[in-house]
């Protein structure tokens with residue numbers, strides 16, 4: 001195992017951005033940037049032993065700052081959406097940035113995602129990124145200190161562990177926004193990937209993608225991924241919820257609250273033979289099929305088109321501050337937020 005570091009460029013204010021490469025003895029690599037604690041590349045050998053990069057992303061700091069839809073970024077203090085871009089805590093009202101359609105807050109307006117983080121290498125198999133979000137930044141109360149540890153194992157599991165503490169009561173909901181393509185970022189649509197998600201229900205949304213409340217069973221709907229099926233099989237089905245969001249872009253309900261690390265699904269691409277198993281301690285996962293990707297270029301200047309990557313963003317449910325029926329993610333001052341998500345990679349065996 002080894003961790004190496006190289007320069008990735010500079011922020012407009014001159015801060016240098018570094019890329020850390022964690023490599024195991026099989027040659028698998030995770031590339032993590034100090035910009036937004038971003039997972040930039042994941043290099044893994046396909047069924048023929050050819051290395052592929054399984055993550056959509058960019059080659060320069062400037063591209064991450066000007067073109068990104070959160071590709072690989074750490075998102076917080078509150079990932080996903082908060083309706084009306086405002087929260088109330090202990091009787092106090094906090095206005096957030098209404099960065100989506102001038103009404104809602106999406107991904108905390110990129111507060112964690114486009115800032116330089118500090119890096120530490122505690123061991124030969126991991127990198128720890130840290131960030132201090134000042135009190136009131138983006139409207140969120142409290143100075144929040146966050147550490148994210150990216151760790152690669154010899155058996156090709158990438159673990160992402162989050163730890164956060166604020167000095168005020170506040171909502172905390174962190175995720176990583178990796179867009180995966182298990183045939184490689186440069187290989188086209190992900191509609192032929194098969195996907196399994198171990199969830200009986202999802203949270204339905206309105207036309208602005210804000211949860212309408214409660215959950216909807218997946219049974220008998222195109223949202224049912226309990227048995228693996230191709231992402232593209234029903235993505236165009238005539239279902240109100242799919243029409244509303246232009247394809248899958250929904251929170252799946254995994255459980256009622258944080259729990260021990262548990263497998264929650266699996267994705268697979270036939271052409272490369274690459275399979276990814278997903279594990280998390282969190283109660284929800286946003287399955288986003290990359291419906292809004294278009295009109296931008298990514299790595300090597302190649303177009304990053306609609307549905308060329310998919311996200312499985314583990315999380316507390318969206319708009320939890322306004323939904324008492326959802327598992328809460330209100331943390332007391334000094335109380336630690338902890339979570340872990342693992343993406344495990346392997347080659348599908350041909351044996352039946």
Ligand code: BGC
Pocket residue numbers: 069070080107209249250286288292313
């Ligand atoms: C959201 C999408 C959004 C994407 C990029 C996802 O988490 O669910 O609606 O387009 O992030 O910001």
